[in-house]
Amino acid sequence: MKWPKKKNNQQVPLSLEQQRSEKLAEIGAQLWASRQEQGLSLEQVVVLTRIPRRLLQAIEEGNLNDLPEPVYIQGFIRQFADAMGLNGVQVADTFPINSSRANSQSIRINSPLNQLRPIHLYFLYVLLIVCSVNGLSQLLNQAVLQANNSQSDTHSTQKSIVKPELTEPKQVKPELVEPKQSLEVQPVSDTLSGVKQGEIVQIGVTLKASSWIRVIADGKTQFEGTLPEGTHRIWKAQEELTVKTDNAGGVLMSVNQEKAKEMGEPGKEEEVRIAAKPKF
Template identity: 70%
Template sequence: MEWLRKKKNNQQVALALEQQRAEKLAIMGAQLLALRQEQGLSLEQVVMLTKIPRRLLQAIEEGNFNDLPEPVYIQGLLRQFADALGINGTKFASTFPISSQQANPKFTGKTPRLGQLRPIHLYFLYIFLIVCTVNGLSQLLNNATLQVSNSQNSPDSEKEYVVKPEAAQAQESLKVKPVSDNLNSLKETQAVQIGVTLKASSWIRVIADGKTEFEGTLPEGTHRTWKAQEQLTVKTDNAGGVLMSVNQEKAKEMGEPGKMEEIQIAAKPKF
């Protein structure tokens, strides 16, 4: 009867852990809801920032534990949600309880059988296989297109394309505003600096040399500066509420009030 007693104890522990997760989710969801409303963001705007489906974000805010996936995935959703609201998502999500086995999986040397996987695991496995297949086909098509295109170009243009194809495509697809001369120069450059002053509370994202330095909502009157060695990208959902200066020059509005705008500033070349 010892095994029966252990089984009963394990069931009680599992139920207690589930109850603890549900209670913690309700508290954290209420905190995220209050923070989102305080910043004046709609749930649709958070969906755009996090790429998380609206039903999952709503389930988090309402504390609907049964409408969400495995606890380890819930912790990841909480981290992304908190990051989008401008707080430390990693620290915030770490307070959500997950089992020690999920948090620190140990390798046993045995290959898990497919029958041991839960339906949610199979769902993510299928999605992963589909994405890999699509990416592989896309890569094959791109390579075939490049071979045909390269055979029609001169040797000089072929060399230029092979050296940096991704940069050329990015320059064609992105809308870049001419804030200084010679932005695309390949000469040696010096660091670039921007300063922003908030005329009205606005969401803003700053990327320096490919790394996100800040993303969140800044209140009216805030002044912040950022530097980069190669390029700075600034995006906001209220262009008329953000004054931006480049390399300590006179500050100008990024655009029209209430409109989303993105500006890229490249470092000036050294002559």
């Protein structure tokens, strides 16, 4: 379990949902980088794994809200990793499903009995004895009444016994029985893939070397600063994305899930603008 911060000199553990979100982002970046190295598109991975494209994209982006239950997510991660030539079982097992750690500190509960004095215990014992005696007497009275009722019922049933007439069972014609209609159940992956997505522009960057980057989405600065080598980030916009860097050769950029390419020559500034496709 991760310990992200301290509060009042005490470490506060992450919730299970936060652990899943962080681990999914880490696994998604690893799978995205592996796919880019092999020059595969998401459509080709869909053919290999039979997983809908939007679920594969949600895994790469670490978007937990667009994915189904955690047990299904783990299965998708295993299939995705196997298709990329990785150990799918090992990668999927790092994604948490259930919380395995319980609170190790026992909570002390003050029992009201610990605060009772001997005189209080004496009255408590007397009350328990009285209640138990009353309950036992009620049970005995109910048993006697049930025995009397059962004897009277047996006498009345013996007098009113009538031999039933033997009747032949009715035969049901097979042609009159209608077969039950079978229910068609769609798999989870097919039902999840029926949602249409709007047209947006998306870029993904992977740092080959430490570089300064500024990203502007729809006129607003989303990020500005230096990212270390090996960092993978994704940004989206409804209309236009602008990416500027001071080391174009150290930045691999992918536009709308296409194959990643270098922004330019190493050590040189470069600015790229990408506009979203118009909706029809």
